[in-house]
Amino acid sequence: MARKKDIEGLDDIMLFVNQFYGKVQKDDLIGEIFNNVILDWTPHLEKMYSFWNAVLFGVAGFVGNPFAKHAPLPISEEHFERWISLFYATIDENFEGEMAVNTKKRAETMALMFLSKLKAMRGGSSRVIV
Template sequence: MKADIKNLKDITLFVDGFYRKVQHDELIGPVFAGAIQDWAPHLEQMYRFWNAALFGVPGFRGNPFAKHAPLPIQEKHFERWLSLFSVTIDENFEGTIATEAKNRAQVMAEMFIHRLRGMNGDTSKVIV
């Protein structure tokens, strides 16, 4: 039996593993490569994001949707993102928090897709 996600060390493990998969993925890898030149700050931000999302630890600041809205992304990109995310979680963890991480990722993807559809391709409609 695998352990559950329990701390920042575990978050770092799954975030790093997930983004290694992302960087090598033929569909979403190029989108990320076009948007991120230096991965270290992005990874640090993702550690803070997931620490806040899963454990309520303060430290994350940002507007994820505003960062993603101008990117050339569609529903298929979110489907791949979710698939890679779930695989990464399942490879390393199981339990209540692991399930919560996958659920939160699903909700976030659905919200982003819904908001992107509302923009109808017009990135000037982004509300920050």
């Protein structure tokens, strides 16, 4: 089997973002949450390309507050676990190397930070409050 390449730039980001959110849209746990909020996926995907390009390669262009977008959603720890699982699977299916590992670490750090902030907002609970 051929060795997978590492994440090297915007084309690779577009590949994993598209594949990842394709999985998210079809997922039985988190798909409905995303699909109820995102009616047109094109702008969301474009924003995610910019976000990951900024996070991984320091390329300016992302504007936004990701936590503010997630805070009102009916999400809990199990949703973050599924998100991470799908994200890791997408990266592992397509890439290997230092940047691939770094990308997964950064995604997990963000998920843990979001979950921690949500718990604090909800009085220390990870339960869904709707």
